[in-house]
Amino acid sequence: MDGFKRRLSDSVQLRLSVTLSLAILIVAVLAGVFAFVSALKEAHEMQDETLRQVAVLFDRQQMTLRYPGGEQVVGDDEESRVIVQYLVDSGKATGNDDATIPLPFPTSLADGLSTLSIAGEKFRILVRTTAAGERIVVAQEADVRDKEARKSAWRSLLPFLILFPVLLVVVADLVRKLFRPIAILSAEIDQRDKQALHPIDETHLPTEIRPFVVAINRLLKRVAQAMEAQRRFIADAAHELRSPMTALSLQAERLSSTEMSASAHECFLPLSQGIERSRKLIEQLLTLAAAQSIAERSQTSVSVHEVFRRVLEDLLPLAEHKGIDIGVESTEDVQIIINEMDLFIVVKNLVDNAIRYTPAGGRVDLRVELAQETVILEIKDSGPGISVEEQSLVFDPFYRSLGTGEAGSGLGLSIVTAITGRIGARIRLSFSDEVNQSGLCVSLWLKRHGF
Numbered sequence: 001m002d003g004f005k006r007r008l009s010d011s012v013q014l015r016l017s018v019t020l021s022l023a024i025l026i027v028a029v030l031a032g033v034f035a036f037v038s039a040l041k042e043a044h045e046m047q048d049e050t051l052r053q054v055a056v057l058f059d060r061q062q063m064t065l066r067y068p069g070g071e072q073v074v075g076d077d078e079e080s081r082v083i084v085q086y087l088v089d090s091g092k093a094t095g096n097d098d099a100t101i102p103l104p105f106p107t108s109l110a111d112g113l114s115t116l117s118i119a120g121e122k123f124r125i126l127v128r129t130t131a132a133g134e135r136i137v138v139a140q141e142a143d144v145r146d147k148e149a150r151k152s153a154w155r156s157l158l159p160f161l162i163l164f165p166v167l168l169v170v171v172a173d174l175v176r177k178l179f180r181p182i183a184i185l186s187a188e189i190d191q192r193d194k195q196a197l198h199p200i201d202e203t204h205l206p207t208e209i210r211p212f213v214v215a216i217n218r219l220l221k222r223v224a225q226a227m228e229a230q231r232r233f234i235a236d237a238a239h240e241l242r243s244p245m246t247a248l249s250l251q252a253e254r255l256s257s258t259e260m261s262a263s264a265h266e267c268f269l270p271l272s273q274g275i276e277r278s279r280k281l282i283e284q285l286l287t288l289a290a291a292q293s294i295a296e297r298s299q300t301s302v303s304v305h306e307v308f309r310r311v312l313e314d315l316l317p318l319a320e321h322k323g324i325d326i327g328v329e330s331t332e333d334v335q336i337i338i339n340e341m342d343l344f345i346v347v348k349n350l351v352d353n354a355i356r357y358t359p360a361g362g363r364v365d366l367r368v369e370l371a372q373e374t375v376i377l378e379i380k381d382s383g384p385g386i387s388v389e390e391q392s393l394v395f396d397p398f399y400r401s402l403g404t405g406e407a408g409s410g411l412g413l414s415i416v417t418a419i420t421g422r423i424g425a426r427i428r429l430s431f432s433d434e435v436n437q438s439g440l441c442v443s444l445w446l447k448r449h450g451f
Contacts (some may be wrong), residue, residue, distance in 0.1 A: 012179075013175055013176070013179045016175050017171065017172055017175045020171045020175070021168055021171060021172075024164065024167050024168065024171065025164070028160050028163075028164045028167075031160060032157050032160045035153075035156050035157060035160065036153045036154070036156065036157055037153075038156075039149075039152055039153035039155075039156035040149050040150065040152075040153040042152075043148065043149035043152040043153065044145065044149050047124070047140070047145050047148070047149065048113055048124070048126070050082070051082070051113070051124065051126040051138045051139075051140065052126060052138075054082055054084065054138045055084075055126055055128040055136060055138045056128075058084060058130070058136060058138075059128065059130040059131055059136075062131075062132070065084065065085060065086060065089075065136075067085070067089075067101045067102055081140075082138060082139070082140050083101060083103065083123075083137070083138070083139045083140065084136060084137070084138050084139075085101055085102040085103065085105075085136065085137050085139075086102070086134060086135065086136055086137075087105060087107055087109065087127060087135040087136065087137050088107060088134075088135070089102040090102055090103065090104050090105040090106070090107055090137075091104075091107070103118050103119060103123075103137075103139070104118060104119065105118060105125065105137050105139075109125070109127045109137070110127065111127045111128060111129055111135075112126070112127060113125070113126050114127075115142060118139075121141055121142075121143070122141070122142035122143065123139045123140065123141060123142060124139065124140050124141075124142050124145055125137055125138070125139045126138045126139070178206075181204065181205050181206060181209065182209060185200065185205065185209070185213070188200070189216075197220045197221075197223055197224040197227070198220075199217040199220060199221070200213050200216060200217055200220075202214065202217070248275050249275050249276065252268075252271065252272045252275050255268065256268065256272065297339040297341075297342065298339060299337050299338055299339050300337070300338075300339075300340060301335050301336070301337055302335065302336055302337075302338055302340045302343055303333055303334075303335060304333060304334045304335075304336060304343075304368045304375070304377065305328065305330075305333040305334075305368070306333075307340070307343050307344050307347055308328050308347065308366050308368075310344060311344065311347050311348045311351050311366075312326065312327075312328075312351075312366075314348060315348070315351055315352055315355060318352070318355050318356075319355050319364065322355065322358070322359075322360045322361075322362075323360050323361045324355055324358055324360070324361070324362050324363065324364055325362070325363045325364070326351075326355070326363070326364040326365075326366075327364075327365065327366070328365075328366045328367070329365045329366065329367040330366075330367045330368045330369065332370075333368075334368050334369075334370045334375050334448075335448075336375050336446060336448055337448065337449050338423065338446065339423075342419050342422075342423060345415060345416075345419060346415075346416050346419050346420065346444070347366075347377070347379070349412040349413070349415050349416050350379045350412075350416060350442050351364065351366065351379055352412060353412050353413065354379055354380075354381035354383070354440065354442075355381075357381070357383045357384070357440070358381040358382055358383040359382075359383060359384075362381065362382040362383060363381065363382045364379070364380070364381045364382075365378075365379075365380045365381075366378070366379055367379075367380075370448070373447065373448045373449065374445055374446070374447065374448065375445075375446045375447070375448050376443060376444065376445055376446075377443070377444040377446070378441060378442065378443050378444075379441070379442045380432045380439060380440070380441045380442075381432065381439055381440050382432065382438070382439050383438075383439060383440055384438060384439075385431050385432065385437065385438050385439050385440045386429055386440055391429045394413050394429070395413045395414060395416075395417040396414065397411055397414040420444065423446070424447065425444055425445060425446045425447075426444070426445040427442065427443070427444055427445075428442075428443045428445075429441070429442055429443075430443065
């Protein structure tokens with residue numbers, strides 16, 4: 001019960017459904033009571049009118065009465081029959097029950113309707129004086145009248161009994177349909193990528209929800225402006241740092257070609273490596289800022305094998321330096337509609353990570369597969385892999401796994417997830433060797449005909 005109360009206080013839709021259902025129930029009960037009482041009263045009035053019509057018919061036809069003896073009349077129902085007798089004949093009554101006629105009605109009864117108890121039974125009685133001056137009694141058992149009246153009254157409630165559950169179903173369905181735009185809006189917002197900050201379409205929404213959606217759109221606009229300002233700051237800062245770092249790198253290269261003592265060379269080596277790491281970090285910051293940009297990019301038909309070839313040309317020296325066997329497993333090429341630079345950056349960062357974190361003498365394999373209209377890219381390595389606990393963390397900027405011995409910037413997978421999120425691709429990390437829980441397999445699902 002507490003759970004229902006909590007849901008009732010939290011849900012406008014449930015409150016509206018319950019309130020309307022209670023209102024329908026109260027109205028139905030009141031209308032049913034009124035209809036029952038009215039039908040009961042009307043049935044009694046019709047029965048009284050029947051007694052009057054019998055009396056009028058008797059008077060108009062100037063009928064005479066003969067009381068039956070012990071003979072039975074076919075079709076006679078003792079309970080529902082209408083009794084007609086002369087009032088003066090009440091003194092001729094021979095029994096103390098209503099089985100024989102005449103009945104012992106009081107001779108002092110006034111003309112009109114009344115209810116009396118005769119011979120242990122209640123009767124509804126009409127006394128009338130005929131045109132000939134004779135007084136007659138038209139009577140019917142009250143219990144039979146009440147039974148028939150109640151049947152008629154209960155039948156009048158039948159429409160309410162049918163309409164009430166139908167109305168409840170209609171109200172529940174109507175409320176659900178009225179709130180459907182909110183559910184659709186919620187699902188649309190929930191399925192959006194974190195980079196999708198375009199306004200929500202408000203044209204198909206009810207007027208009551210529109211101000212709320214307008215406020216959300218204004219918030220999305222402010223968030224987009226703040227994120228764009230952040231990206232511009234990162235890009236501007238990286239651009240400003242690029243020139244001096246390039247100059248330092250060139251000076252370090254010139255200095256390395258000069259003769260220096262062993263101690264000077266020992267001090268110079270970490271300096272050169274630090275400059276190179278800083279230069280690469282600046283390049284990756286620029287790439288990340290570009291990847292997070294919401295600007296539209298042109299899409300063309302791109303050969304996946306051609307992108308693999310360009311990546312391998314760039315990274316082959318690094319793989320040869322570590323003695324890593326790197327190559328493409330798939331033999332069939334796949335054409336995909338995508339921005340070529342986006343695909344190149346994604347594959348290059350994944351392959352670069354695979355080479356850096358694979359021990360010397362290891363293996364890195366690239367593969368592409370077409371499954372219906374989905375292109376699946378896989379980059380596998382024979383390195384230590386990433387634990388299940390860390391697989392959701394490695395996409396965060398500047399996150400680096402401990403104990404690998406690699407001094408990277410931690411931005412490679414952040415760039416990958418920024419691009420895949422923007423183009424609507426799906427990425428998954430798993431083990432290359434599931435049995436030994438080793439090696440990393442990065443799988444990418446991309447739509448063949450663009451996004």
